[in-house]
Amino acid sequence: MIRRLLLTLLGAAALLLVPWTVYLAYTLPAGHGTGQWRSAWVGFDIALVCCFGVAAWLGLRRRRAAVPMLAATAALLCCDAWFDVVLDWSAPDHMVSVAMAVFVEVPLAVVLAWRARQLLTGGMPSRDLTVQDIELHNDPSYQRLTRELSALGSATPHTLATALGHPRDEVSARLRRLAEGGYVRQCADGQWRTAGQSLRLPVLDEVDEPDRPKVAAYLAAKYAGELRLLGWAAEHRDEFGPWGQGERAVTHLTAAELANFTAEYNELLTRYCLLHDRPQANTREVAIRFYAFPFPANMSARADCSPLAHAAANPDAAQLNREPPSFTRPDVIGAQ
Structure with missing residues (x-):
């Protein structure tokens, strides 16, 4: 019931804003003086600073509330860019506002919105389980390799070969095959690490x-x-x-x-x-x-x-x- 009322309210607001926007476009003057110019912009920037600070605080604590805060910060950055460019368009330094909008405010807003969406959708690659995955899962050598790598956190092929007692070339080949399936990845320092992914079970x-x-x-x-x-x-x-x-x-x-x-x-x-993403102190698998x-309808x-x-x-x-x-x-x- 509440959801339906909220959706009705949102739809009605969108419809009512259309004629109101048209009315403003024909009635508002091209220029307008205000006595609260400084207060308006200082208040806006204070709100923006608060959004950045709260988003950082929530992010550090991995709170789910960081998602709407990131979205709100991105929206305020877009508003900041819009009003800076439009209100300074006739000013001598208007290109500074344009540059700030193009190279700082809008890109940062896009990054924050992208991160909010990533947090909302999980941020982990997802795909369907394939026959190739089943072959890897059924092969004890691959299962032992991934478990050993998961226990170590990160390792070189030499370290894994020593721990498993297998030839290094054989371990390297298996790591490359696992990487093709998205199970592991190689870092810039040459170390290999397990990579999280979500595999959807197939419908037979x-x-x-x-x-x-x-x-x-x-x-x-x-x-x-x-x-x-x-x-x-x-x-x-x-x-x-x-x-x-x-x-x-x-x-x-x-x-x-x-x-x-x-x-x-x-x-x-x-x-x-x-x-x-790796075993740490005070963690357990x-x-x-x-x-x-x-629920079974005929359960006694x-x-x-x-x-x-x-x-x-x-x-x-x-x-x-x-x-x-x-x-x-x-x-x-x-x-x-």
Whole structure:
């Protein structure tokens, strides 16, 4: 309801501004004197400084509120460029305003807007899983190589060859193949590092017929592994301490609402995956899962499946509701 009212308000404002803008174009004088010229510009620049400062503060703390603040700062920079150029057009130094707008204010606004969009969409490359990816995932040598590189943070082919006990040329060839798939990248100093990316699992019916058996076998093995992982997590849930978190719920959603929820979840997941691109002090490799599916209509004792009902009936079993949530996720290297 609120969303519909807001959209109606925005649409009505856009329509009303059209005749108002036409009216101003024909009625406003070409020039106008003001007694608050200094206050207007000083106040505007103070607001711009505040936006820069707050955006930097939020960015340092990796707060999601940095996104609208970056967008607001970009908008103010565009306004600054517009009014500087238009109001100084007849002044002797108007070319200074034009140069500032072209080379400083507008480019900086574009960078901030681009960064805001990158933060909003996750900032991690995303693509569909291919048969070539499945071949890499099924090859133990490639899996061991990526895990060793992830544990080291960064390494040269020589260091990896020594750690793995493989010839250097063989390790270099595997690194190049992984780089073609976007799994690793080579830095300017020659060191190799893992590269985050999101791989969307394919829909079996949309896979080419010759590749369908291989993809089906991969998906079956993947979900069997997920079941084993969740079973292990349930058995060891009391050992995780603060490293074991989870929530579950049953609710009513439309398909569009569920799609929006999944998109927001993926954005949040990606943002946290980008926090640490290598192992650091006080960090651990954490498995994160999310599944959403239609609740079985014919499940017996459905009321007992409610987390609240289960906890109320057996308070000592409330910890069971903290099991790691399961989720059909895009594969992220380093989070297998």
